[in-house]
Amino acid sequence: xxxxxxxxxxxxxxxxxxxxxxxxxxxxxxxxxxxxxxxxxxxxxxxxxxxxxx
Amino acid sequence: xxxxxxxxxxxxxxxxxxxxxxxxxxxxxxxxxxxxxxxxxxxxxxxxxxxxxxxxxxxxxxxxxxxxxxxxxxxxxxxxxxxxxxxxxxxxxxxxxxxxxxxxxxxxxxxxxxxxxxxxxxxxxxxxxxxxxxxxxxxxxxxxxxxxxxxxxxxxxxxxxxxxxxxxxxxxxxxxxxxxxxxxxxxxxxxxxxxxxxxxxxxxxxxxxxxxxxxxxxxxxxxxxxxxxxxxxxxxxxxxxxxxxxxxxxxxxxxxxxxxxxxxxxxxxxxxxxxxxxxxxxxxxxxxxxxxxxxxxxxxxxxxxxxxxxxxxxxxxxxxxxxxxxxxxxxxxxxxxxxxxxxxxxxxxxxxxxxxxxxxxxxxxxxxxxxxxxxxxxxxxxxx
Numbered sequence: 001x002x003x004x005x006x007x008x009x010x011x012x013x014x015x016x017x018x019x020x021x022x023x024x025x026x027x028x029x030x031x032x033x034x035x036x037x038x039x040x041x042x043x044x045x046x047x048x049x050x051x052x053x054x
Numbered sequence: 055x056x057x058x059x060x061x062x063x064x065x066x067x068x069x070x071x072x073x074x075x076x077x078x079x080x081x082x083x084x085x086x087x088x089x090x091x092x093x094x095x096x097x098x099x100x101x102x103x104x105x106x107x108x109x110x111x112x113x114x115x116x117x118x119x120x121x122x123x124x125x126x127x128x129x130x131x132x133x134x135x136x137x138x139x140x141x142x143x144x145x146x147x148x149x150x151x152x153x154x155x156x157x158x159x160x161x162x163x164x165x166x167x168x169x170x171x172x173x174x175x176x177x178x179x180x181x182x183x184x185x186x187x188x189x190x191x192x193x194x195x196x197x198x199x200x201x202x203x204x205x206x207x208x209x210x211x212x213x214x215x216x217x218x219x220x221x222x223x224x225x226x227x228x229x230x231x232x233x234x235x236x237x238x239x240x241x242x243x244x245x246x247x248x249x250x251x252x253x254x255x256x257x258x259x260x261x262x263x264x265x266x267x268x269x270x271x272x273x274x275x276x277x278x279x280x281x282x283x284x285x286x287x288x289x290x291x292x293x294x295x296x297x298x299x300x301x302x303x304x305x306x307x308x309x310x311x312x313x314x315x316x317x318x319x320x321x322x323x324x325x326x327x328x329x330x331x332x333x334x335x336x337x338x339x340x341x342x343x344x345x346x347x348x349x350x351x352x353x354x355x356x357x358x359x360x361x362x363x364x365x366x367x368x369x370x371x372x373x374x375x376x377x378x379x380x381x382x383x384x385x386x387x388x389x390x391x392x393x394x395x396x397x398x399x400x401x402x403x404x405x406x407x408x409x410x411x412x413x414x415x416x417x418x419x420x421x422x423x424x425x426x427x428x429x430x431x432x433x434x435x436x437x438x
Binding site: 007008009010021022043 | 065072095097098101105114344345347348349370373375428429
C-alpha cells in the first residue's frame with residue numbers, strides 16, 4: 001500500500017486507509033480514485049495535481 | 055479580442071487560470087505578476103523544514119511551464135501602476151519599461167501584505183516576513199547556522215513556523231499580546247492545550263508581550279518589549295497578520311472595505327473586474343485559506359466562460375499544520391451568538407461552539423479528537 005502527499009497542502013493519502021468519509025474505501029489505489037475527488041483539506045482536484053508518492 | 059488579464063501569480067491567480075482553461079481553451083489569457091511567476095504553494099512554506107524542502111524544491115512549476123500548460127501569456131516582474139476601469143486599460147512597469155495593456159475582463163488576485171508592527175530601532179529592517187516564495191528563500195538563507203529565533207505573532211502562521219523551526223532544532227520564542235496561541239481560532243481550553251503541546255517541543259511563549267524595539271547587537275538582534283524586557287536572538291520572524299492589497303482597486307475607484315469588495319460572483323462594482331483570494335472580501339467574508347480560494351476560482355472560471363456562477367462556501371475547516379498538536383478548526387463567523395463547550399483530556403480537545411438553539415456553529419478539534427472532523431463538518435451550516 002502506498003502513500004501520497006498533496007503538493008498544495010501536504011495532506012497525506014494512505015491507500016491502506018482510503019478516504020471513506022468521501023466515498024473512497026480503505027485499500028483504494030490512488031489510480032482508482034475518481035478524477036472528481038478533491039483533497040479533503042484544501043480542495044485541489046485530483047486531476048490537477050500529481051500527488052507525490054512518499 | 056482583448057484578453058482576460060489576471061493580476062497575480064499565486065495560488066489564486068494560477069488556479070483561476072487553470073479552472074478557466076478546463077472550460078475554455080481559446081479565450082486569450084494573460085497573467086501579470088511582480089515576482090518571477092514560479093508556481094508554488096504558500097501553505098507549504100510554513101512546514102518546509104519538516105518536509106525537507108529547500109526554497110528551490112518548493113517550486114512546483116516554472117512560469118514558462120505554466121505558460122505552455124495553460125496556453126497563457128505570462129509576464130513576470132511586471133507591476134501594475136494604475137488601472138483605468140472605464141478605458142479597460144492597465145499601466146504597467148516591467149522588463150520592457152512602461153507599457154499599457156488593454157483587457158477585456160480583469161481578475162485581481164493580488165493577495166495580501168504582511169502586517170508590520172510599529173517597532174522602532176536599527177534592527178527593524180532585519181526582521182523578516184515570509185509571505186511568498188522569494189521571502190522564503192531569504193528566510194532560509196538567513197536561518198543557516200542560526201539557533202535562537204523569535205517569532206512575533208502566535209496566530210496560525212506563527213505557530214506553524216514555530217513548530218517547524220523547533221522540529222528542526224532551533225530554539226524558538228514566540229511573542230503575542232494575547233494570552234494564548236491562535237487566539238482568534240481557539241477557545242481557552244484548546245488554546246492552553248496547544249500552548250502546552252508546543253512548549254513540550256521546547257517553544258517558549260511570551261504571552262501578553264509585544265515587541266517595541268529591535269536593535270542590532272553585533273551579529274544578533276536585541277528585542278525589547280513594551281514593558282522593557284530584552285532578549286537577544288539570531289533571527290526574528292514577524293507573522294502578525296495579513297492586510298489585503300486593496301490600493302490598486304481603491305485608486306481605480308472600486309469599492310473596498312477590509313478587502314476588495316465583490317459579490318458572490320466575485321465581481322466588483324465594475325462588471326468587467328473581479329477579485330478572489332486573499333485580497334477579496336466576498337459578501338463581507340475575508341477568508342485567507344485554500345478551500346475558499348478553490349471554491350472561488352471554480353465559480354469565477356464558470357462566470358468568465360459565460361455562465362454567472364455564484365460561489366458557495368460550505369463549512370470549510372482550517373487545518374493547523376502543527377505536528378506537535380494536530381488541529382482542525384471551523385470557527386463560528388465573527389459576532390455569532392453562542393458558547394463554546396470544551397472537553398479537554400490529556401490527549402486532545404473537543405470544543406463545540408453552539409448557538410442559542412443548541413445548533414452546532416463551529417468546532418475546534420485538537421490531538422486525538424481530530425478524527426471527528428468530517429462528522430462535525432457535516433453538521434455545520436454553510437457560510438455562503
